[in-house]
Amino acid sequence: AQSVTQLGSHVSVSEGALVLLRCNYSSSVPPYLFWYVQYPNQGLQLLLKYTTGATLVKGINGFEAEFKKSETSFHLTKPSAHMSDAAEYFCAVSEAGQGAQKLVFGQGTRLTINP
């Protein structure tokens, strides 16, 4: 069974500082990996995804993530935080090529940006 662990339910950084949100996954087959962002009382918006190919993937709003198979990790980074980045971030995994392709989510990391 697949699972996702997000280290740190709450991360706080200063505006302009590096953002690092950690995600480790467990999957018995090659995974598809995703980061979604959720603003209050809204649905989930895709930030970026890894399916195959280049292990460093770039997403919207300046975010990027690197798939490291040996570490079973898919950490999300952004070089310089902006106030508008304050939100809840979810890492998710699905099994490549499987029928339902349902996503399994981590518990989320709430990102707070300090002025």
Next chain:
Amino acid sequence: DTGVSQDPRHKITKRGQNVTFRCDPISEHNRLYWYRQTLGQGPEFLTYFQNEAQLEKSRLLSDRFSAERPKGSFSTLEIQRTEQGDSAMYLCASSPDIGQGNTGELFFGEGSRLTVL
């Protein structure tokens, strides 16, 4: 371009009442998913449709929950005899079928928040 639409956005009900949520997926998407998200948690899978067929149901979907997608387009999620533990955000998502542009991504609606008093 219309995304996934959910209705109502908010529902407050008394314990024991029935509630129904509707989801309209992106029009060309064959696959439709329901997730539940409780406060401070990630979304949890409830059920999945391919066209009108309900192909998978989570153990979270008790017998008080029923989901339908009668014509393979919109879907409804009904909760009977609501309990306070049903209070959550119910998220709907859709995606294209394999071979029709599916890249593994799910496209989510804005959710229907249920509060059971």
